[in-house]
Amino acid sequence: MSDVAVGAAFTAQESAAIRSDFAILSRSVRAGKPLVYLDSGATSQKPRQVLDAERVFYEQHNAAVHRGAHQLAEEATDAFEDARQTVARFIGAQTQEVVFTKNATEALNLVAYAFSNAAAAGAMDGVDPALAARFSLGAGDEIVITEMEHHSNLVPWQELARRTGATLRWIGVTDDGRLDLGDLDTVITDRTKVVAFTHVSNVLGTINPVAAIVDRAREVGALTVLDACQSVPHMAVDVVDLGVDFVAFSGHKMFGPLGIGVLWGRYDLLAAMPPFLTGGSMIEVVRMEGTTYADPPQRFEAGVPMAAQAVGLAAACDYLTDLGMERVSAHEHVLTEALLDGLAQRPWVRVIGPVDGKDRSGAVAFVVDGIHPHDVGQILDDDGVAVRVGHHCAWPLHRRMNVTATTRASFAAYNTVAEVDALLTALDRVPVMFGTVL
Amino acid sequence: MDLYQEIIIEHSKRPLHAGLREPFNAQVHHVNSTCGDEVTLRVQLNGEGRSAVVADVSYDAVGCSISTAATSVLADEVIGHSVKEALTSFAAMRRMLTSKGADPGDEDEIGDGVAFAGVSKYPARVKCALLGWMAFTDALTQAGVDITTTPASHSVPSSSENNVTETNANNTIRDNTITSKIMEDS
Numbered sequence: 370m371s372d373v374a375v376g377a378a379f380t381a382q383e384s385a386a387i388r389s390d391f392a393i394l395s396r397s398v399r400a401g402k403p404l405v406y407l408d409s410g411a412t413s414q415k416p417r418q419v420l421d422a423e424r425v426f427y428e429q430h431n432a433a434v435h436r437g438a439h440q441l442a443e444e445a446t447d448a449f450e451d452a453r454q455t456v457a458r459f460i461g462a463q464t465q466e467v468v469f470t471k472n473a474t475e476a477l478n479l480v481a482y483a484f485s486n487a488a489a490a491g492a493m494d495g496v497d498p499a500l501a502a503r504f505s506l507g508a509g510d511e512i513v514i515t516e517m518e519h520h521s522n523l524v525p526w527q528e529l530a531r532r533t534g535a536t537l538r539w540i541g542v543t544d545d546g547r548l549d550l551g552d553l554d555t556v557i558t559d560r561t562k563v564v565a566f567t568h569v570s571n572v573l574g575t576i577n578p579v580a581a582i583v584d585r586a587r588e589v590g591a592l593t594v595l596d597a598c599q600s601v602p603h604m605a606v607d608v609v610d611l612g613v614d615f616v617a618f619s620g621h622k623m624f625g626p627l628g629i630g631v632l633w634g635r636y637d638l639l640a641a642m643p644p645f646l647t648g649g650s651m652i653e654v655v656r657m658e659g660t661t662y663a664d665p666p667q668r669f670e671a672g673v674p675m676a677a678q679a680v681g682l683a684a685a686c687d688y689l690t691d692l693g694m695e696r697v698s699a700h701e702h703v704l705t706e707a708l709l710d711g712l713a714q715r716p717w718v719r720v721i722g723p724v725d726g727k728d729r730s731g732a733v734a735f736v737v738d739g740i741h742p743h744d745v746g747q748i749l750d751d752d753g754v755a756v757r758v759g760h761h762c763a764w765p766l767h768r769r770m771n772v773t774a775t776t777r778a779s780f781a782a783y784n785t786v787a788e789v790d791a792l793l794t795a796l797d798r799v800p801v802m803f804g805t806v807l
Numbered sequence: 808m809d810l811y812q813e814i815i816i817e818h819s820k821r822p823l824h825a826g827l828r829e830p831f832n833a834q835v836h837h838v839n840s841t842c843g844d845e846v847t848l849r850v851q852l853n854g855e856g857r858s859a860v861v862a863d864v865s866y867d868a869v870g871c872s873i874s875t876a877a878t879s880v881l882a883d884e885v886i887g888h889s890v891k892e893a894l895t896s897f898a899a900m901r902r903m904l905t906s907k908g909a910d911p912g913d914e915d916e917i918g919d920g921v922a923f924a925g926v927s928k929y930p931a932r933v934k935c936a937l938l939g940w941m942a943f944t945d946a947l948t949q950a951g952v953d954i955t956t957t958p959a960s961h962s963v964p965s966s967s968e969n970n971v972t973e974t975n976a977n978n979t980i981r982d983n984t985i986t987s988k989i990m991e992d993s
Contacts, residue, residue: 744873747808747810759841759843803872
């Protein structure tokens with residue numbers, strides 16, 4: 370696809386080729402309706418390249434990684450470590466800075482627990498005191514998050530505050546669904562030890578100004594943690610360019626398998642951090658009296674790792690790289706604009722979040738006047754259109770936007786403008802069904 | 808689709824017995840953790856135990872058409888009837904809703920509730936239809952009625968919905984805000 374402009378949406382022919390890689394997209398639902406899958410923000414579908422990679426691993430190379438000297442063990446370990454390299458390259462990272470976790474939630478908890486585990490006796494022995502101090506958290510210290518966080522980047526920090534006595538503070542959200550950076554300097558202060566925020570809102574689609582927040586966090590010496598679950602699958606992400614200290618994302622939202630997530634962290638920080646889960650694989654020397662730990666990333670990968678999923682995730686990275694992240698982003702932007710335009714023509718629909726395409730990703734949440742999102746989603750489902758309804762694991766954000774719940778459509782590279790039209794057509798049935806307008 | 812019967816839409820637009828009234832013996836607050844739907848529900852009884860008459864059910868609800876209509880039908884169905892009859896209606900309603908389409912419901916037992924038979928084919932919506940009912944049975948417990956030996960409940964096929972309903976009924980004394988755990992969102 371190199372003969373097409375870098376920033377162009379996929380052509381009809383290219384779209385058809387992409388869609389043919391995802392077998393599930395050709396199935397029907399609800400008595401013969403073609404599936405219109407607009408719930409990739411929850412989880413994406415998987416191309417056969419990913420499924421094949423997993424199958425080949427199991428059929429040809431399966432063994433427990435980092436254990437044993439037989440040939441299969443070597444091949445499995447190579448496959449796993451090659452996958453780490455591929456994922457690292459995909460996000461512009463050093464290979465040893467990529468930690469595989471079971472999902473993004475675990476990755477975020479891993480970082481949160483580093484702070485409270487650092488307080489244990491001896492946990493930071495041998496660590497440069499300046500680095501160790503960055504993980505020291507207690508009463509008087511502050512943790513900063515935002516009001517638009519997914520529960521996975523919210524509850525772990527609430528819990529960390531509870532465990533350590535630190536105070537949780539947050540950056541607010543404006544009525545139009547952007548972070549309210551007006552009081553950034555009063556929320557992030559010398560007391561702040563860590564700032565955790567989302568790159569892209571899973572509800573509003575807002576792309577947050579990472580640099581502005583990182584600059585302020587650096588001024589006060591706070592660590593930064595970025596939830597990149599909704600950005601890595603949809604736009605080119607370079608962790609070094611972002612300037613943050615940690616990045617978490619999940620495999621299953623980016624065409625990869627379920628059961629694998631990624632934590633990227635700056636190596637010196639990872640090396641200073643105490644482990645989260647302990648057991649096999651993550652050790653250096655074990656004696657009955659005590660244990661020393663392996664270097665990162667193994668320190669954070671206790672137990673037999675999910676090698677097949679890692680191989681599948683690497684295949685997903687290759688798949689996205691072949692599509693071109695600039696083009697994925699451009700394509701989804703076209704879909705987002707088409708949906709926002711279509712919704713704007715329906716005065717009985719209100720978009721929750723930015724109403725134009727600027728600094729916006731392809732998650733579009735909306736409410737229909739007088740009709741509950743569950744009912745909206747049910748009518749759409751009846752036409753084969755799969756969207757998500759509810760609070761999308763961002764309950765405080767919904768409260769802030771003065772809605773109980775929303776209907777959310779979210780795109781991936783395989784979606785088409787025809788599917789946006791299918792959504793809008795199905796949506797027109799909703800007020801008719803409930804006799805509200807039309 | 809057979810989910811949105813006219814009678815459900817009617818009830819959802821003009822819910823019967825809505826609003827919070829006094830007097831009341833017990834008030835509960837239940838939340839559906841998937842969508843954030845909430846109901847505050849009050850019960851007023853005349854008499855003691857299962858022979859008591861449900862003098863009033865009043866409520867303030869934020870919810871989808873299914874949950875709003877179900878609570879409306881519930882109030883209309885149980886007001887003026889004995890607790891025993893109300894619990895029989897609840898058991899019949901729950902049996903129908905968890906039958907995956909097999910049980911069309913008995914109009915004599917649940918009145919307009921039969922309109923919700925289609926809900927049982929949509930597992931994600933069963934909890935919507937049960938939200939008000941779970942709040943109601945919880946309120947009965949709060950009001951001092953022992954509902955745990957509801958005879959009809961033993962004939963209900965075992966499922967997570969049923970277990971949770973029982974659990975909620977038993978666990979609500981400590982805390983009046985209950986999250987329905989039938990199908991949680993992350």
